[in-house]
Amino acid sequence: MSEPTYDYIICGAGTAGCLMANRLSADPGKRVLLIEAGGKDDYHWIHIPVGYLYCIGNPRTDWLFYTDEDPGLNGRRLRYPRGKVLGGCSSINGMIYMRGQARDYDHWGALGNPGWSWRECLPAFMKHEDFYKGADEFHASPGHDLTGRREGGEWRVEKQRLHWDVLDAFAQAAQQAGIPHSEDFNRGDNEGVGYFQVNQKMGTRWNASRGFLRPALDRDNLQVWTGAHISKLLTERTDAGLRVTGVEVLPLGGAGPMVARAAREVILCTGAVGTPQVLQLSGIGPGEVLRQHGIEVIHDLPGVGENLQDHLQIRSVYSVQGVKTLNTMANSWWGKALIGMEYVIKRSGPMSMAPSQLGAFTRSDAGRVHANIQYHVQPLSLDAFGEPLHGYDAFTASVCNLNPTSRGTVRIRTPHPNDAPSIRANYLSTEDDRRVAADSLRVTRRIVSQDAMRKYQPKEVKPGVQFQTDEELAKLAGDIGTTIFHPVGTAKMGPASDPMAVVDARLKVHGVQGLRVVDASIMPTITSGNTNSPTLMIAERAAQWIRDET
Known part of the structure; x- marks a missing residue:
């Protein structure tokens, strides 16, 4: 051999x-x-941003893993996408450029890992960054020299090439609910609401x-x-x-x-x-x-x-009136044709969309020292990725616990390398995670109830206003929660x-x-x-x- x-x-x-x-x-x-x-x-x-819908669950690009049945999800199993292609998960993911919070890395250092503080990690983020606005204290772009050396590299970061009135209204409502506006989530403290930056180049996916x-x-x-x-x-x-x-x-x-x-x-x-x-x-x-x-x-x-560890997202769906969403735009051949033409001509519009466009980071309750929940807000709704869009105008506000205390395992099932391992996520297995899940759904309701959203007459389709108590909401999170693909x-x-x-x-x-x-x-x-x-x-x-x- x-x-x-x-x-x-x-x-x-x-x-x-x-x-x-x-x-x-x-x-x-x-x-x-x-x-x-x-x-x-x-x-x-892979390279058309909306194509993640055709890459996840596709054996050409995905390992097709599933979790084990999870008690925290009331016995459900979840699809667990992992990239099986050059570029790996960067070829099938949501393209969102997000560093996290400075405290994440400072905590790594405090656990006995010298060299991993935010101050020490930031230069490594910047070394390969190609930021669309150019270089500053927190970002880098090739050709900009801030410290006597060439800054920036290969990892393109751009603003999104789309606009949705319903997302603008949600952002305004979030500010009315006390969440500050953010132009940039990647400066060490991501608390705020704003549009995500994405790893794209002129409307196409920029994978590793x-x-x-x-x-x-x-x-x-x-x-x-x-x-x-x-x-x-x-x-x-x-x-x-x-x-x-x-x-x-x-x-x-x-x-x-x-x-x-x-x-x-x-x-x-x-x-x-x-x-x-x-x-x-x-x-x-x-x-x-x-x-x-x-x-x-x-x-x-x-x-x-x-x-x-993983981020479990809880997807609230609200129907709306008098505002355009992708649901009705893409549910006719004419709408699909217009969407396709816009992408071919301008590399913009729905086909250039990351899975989530608007983000928000805030606190699930007033006692939290830092933002501990994240929103991914989308001008569409469906039962699950890969399923058809709903036939009515709606938006989805997915919220996840940024710092879950639940811990799971990955273990082989057999000694054969071609057999998928056992993935036990153990979602919502701690009291703190269940409490954050219930509180985060209440935060969603508080945002949607603000004046900025009222003109669109939002109605909670999922999970449903009949669920109110901590126990009901925590169980509900287990019924509708799903991975956001961050193991x-x-x-x-x-x-x-x-x-x-x-x-x-x-x-x-x-x-x-x-x-x-x-x-x-x-x-x-x-x-x-x-x-x-x-x-x-x-x-x-x-x-x-x-x-x-x-």
Whole structure:
């Protein structure tokens, strides 16, 4: 069996993997292999923003995971999309550019992870940013020089190319309810209401493959394997201890396994679901779980697959009168034709829409010190993504708890790499999460009751005004809540003194040499907002550390 050797093997060509491949292959003296189980990002619906509707649930671009039945959701299972294509989740996500809050990163540092404060992370966000307004204290753009060096990079951030009266009215109502206006959610404190910034370029999706991987593909020292499923990591014991030496890969089409060797490091960028699965299949993880499936325990690391966190959104739907929404615009052939023509001619309008356009960050009750809930507001309504739009004009105000205290797990079901793992999110399993869910629905009602919305005669279709008590609203959240696709934390960062920590502050796996994890799984606690751009920041920092070490 041929066993080609590289300096670095990057597992997963998603958000983090694409950036890592770009940065590490920039040194022509280093040989880099990037391995992706999915295919190329040449599917046209990836790049048309509204195409997420055709990518989620599509085996061409999605792993098609589901959660286990969840007691907190009253026994329901949820579809759990994860990108299976070059660009990973950045090829199918909502395109929202969101860093979170400064306190998120300061908290990571306080947990025993030096180097992860907001002040230390901000330069890494800016290093790859291409901000449409140019550079300032918090943003960067190529060609702008603020500190004696070239600022900015490849990650395009733009304003949205659309306008909806119903969303403007919701924003005005939110301000009347005491939520301040915000022009920019990405300056360390995102409390406020305003339109989201998006990762698009002139009305098309800007994914990590376009931003980071494609510019590097002509480098002789970078090789990319697609359709290659990582089955396990290869390890050996040396006098210095356990070391990862390479990976075993199952190529597309059922061919026999292939092996690639890493002279320096294997870097897992396979995400909050994929990373614990690969580690466990390789014998690195909770010994009890591994033995249950007949896997030899190479390294008993209890935290692998634990600490799963996600943002659960509760979608309130309101019918409206006398204002345009996508429901009626897109429910006729003529409306669809107009929408299509606008996109072809101007690259604007509904086909350029991110899944959510208007955002708001506020507090679920007056006792909260920081904004702890987030709104994604949309000029449309449907039963679930992929289902038809409702036949009446309506908008949806989805609200999620930014800092859930519930914790779940990702664990293998079988010793076979092609079998999906068990995903137990354990949503709403704490009293605090149930209380925030009930209170957040009341905040939604307070916003919609303001004068700015009254001219459109909003009526609560879902969940329904008959639900009022804490108990009713918490149960209701379990009935209608759904993931907003932000799983993190399953290989959390922490000091060696933390028995559940998987990686150290430089993202090296505790007790294993030659192995690093660089993706959202390393977050000890979830960030206060969408998680794609924080994942890029994590990769930017890791790439710099790896270059510094060599």
